[in-house]
Amino acid sequence: MTTSRQTVRTVAALTALACVLAGCSSTDDGGGEAGSEAGGTYTIWDPYPQFDNSSDWVKLLTRCGTDAGVTVERTGYDTTDLTNKALLAAQQDNSPDVLIVDNPVVSTLADAGVxxxxxxxxxxxxxxxPNLLAAGQIGGKTYGIPIGANTLALYYNKKVLAAAKVDAASVKDWATLTAALAKVKAAGKKGITFSAIGTEEGSFQFLPWYWGSGANLTQLDSPQxxxxxxxxTDWLKQGYAPNSVLNNTQTTSWQEFATxxxxxxxxxxxQLANAKKTGFEYGIIPIPSSVGGTAPAPTGGEFVTAPVQSQTGRYAVSEKLIACLTSADNALTTDTTLSYIAATDAVQQKQVAENPELKVWVEAVKAAKGRTSDDLGTKYPKISQPLWTAFQAALSGSASPQDALKTAQSSAAR
Incomplete structure (x- = not known):
């Protein structure tokens, strides 16, 4: 569902005008009492339907409301459903006071005037x-604050690498990773598994390699x-990665590794919790860039945002709720619950102090970037789909990498 900024505002204005002409009464459904800065009910929508009222997450929301002197009414939706409901609510001038959404959605909602x-x-x-905040920035303006982030790295099986006489610390760039995969195959084991499915999930997994080459999303057919x-494609041809990657989700890819x-x-x-259940010793290293160093991986995770309200006096309490949800102490608990790396350096240091295993993830997040960063905003989906179509074509052998990406660039430029 796509709505322009002007459409949302126009529909909201017409709705308000109709209410005035019909003598409508003010209710808490659309934001409570006009100009109210304390008391009343404030609504929060989030993409965590798995958490019920007994969860630490919902208890935090309630506590933040109590601290702000208001009652919080919380609803959890599936991610896709949440975006659609947020757009519809904005048209009806009935937006929640606080909206927590997946970071690529921020640009869509901001562009729609929500x-x-x-x-x-x-x-x-x-x-x-700054690299995490950039996912919520469009045209020099910031439309929310990240609650935390997750990203990608490489898990490895210590026993398999030992049998192939590979030291994980030797993997520094693409050449050393490919050399390690060759040794693993020679030792009779399997190399690397990932998700290259023809969806956003596949693009998410391709981006560390894409950005790690130095390529930019505005030029899909560059040499990089x-x-x-x-x-x-070479990994598949050499047998270092299985053909199943074409259909793998990140979950099924993990299941392959767990064997x-x-x-x-x-x-x-x-996958950290699942890694502990595999029954074998594992380690984690950052995804390397082509020439060395950590590749920029895409950030997952949500932003806490404040939708537009016709009763602007409500913003003061919304700010208190957002400040509470993203405070250092609360962020530490929340990010632990969600398996996120915190959005601030101070909380990241606390996370590593409590769990040294997170050090590699903090490094990965520091190098990461948002998919809608570089001011791509709502252009990103129009780039991602041609990109996943391209790697599906190349991996299946129906087109060369160069031809597949040339087609992708033409499609994205339309």
Whole structure:
């Protein structure tokens, strides 16, 4: 569902005008009493339907409301459903006071005129890592604050690498990773598994290699981009990665790694709990860029935003709720619950102090970037789909990497 900024505002204005002419009464459904800065009910929508009222997350929301002197009414939706409901609510001038959405959605909602800027609501973003905040920035304005982030790295099976006489610390760039995969195959084991499915999930997994080549999303057929796709296609040709990657989701890719046969798995922080259940010793290293160093991986995770309200006096309490949800103490608890890396350096240090295993993930997040960063905003989906179509074509052998990406660039430029 796509709505222009002007459409949302026009529909909201017409709705308000109709209410005035019909003598409508004010209710809490659309935002409570006009100009209210304390008391009443404030609504929060989030994408965590798995958490019920007994969860730490919902208890935090309730506590933040109590601290702000209001009652919080919370609803959890599936991610896709949440976006659609947020757009519809904005048209009806019935938006929640606080909206927590997946970071690529922020640009869509901002472009549709659904969200306020952090300047309007006076949300302090000064402590947030700039690379994480960038996912919520369009046209020089910021439309929310990240609650935390997850990203991708390489899990490895210590036993498989030991059998192949590979030291994980030797993997520094694409050449050393490919050399490690060759040794693993020679030792009779399987190399690397990942998700190259023809959806956003596949693009998410391709981006560390794409960005790690030095390629930019505005030029899908650059020599750097071709080198990234050639890396993946060569791994399949050499038998270092299985053909199943074409249909793998990140979950099924993980299930392959969990068999104990693979040396490496590209996956995220959300698999840490499952890693402990595999029954074998594992380690984690950052995804390397082509020439060395940590590749920029895409950030997952949500932004806390404040939708536009016709009763602007409500923003003062919304700011208090957002400040509470993203405060250092609360962020530490929340990010632990969600398996996220915090958005600020201070909380990241606390996370590593409590769990040294998170050090590699903090490094990965520091190098990461938002998919809608570089001011791509709503252009990103129009780039991502041609990109996943391209790597599907190349990996299946129906087109060369260069031809597949040339077609992708033509499609994205339309």
């Amino acid at each position: 969200l306020t800027t952090t300047d309007e609501v006076k949300v302090d973003t000064s402590a947030v890592s 981009a071709v080198s990234a796709l050639t890396l993946w 104990g046969d693979f040396a490496f798995s590209e996956n995220g922080t959300w």
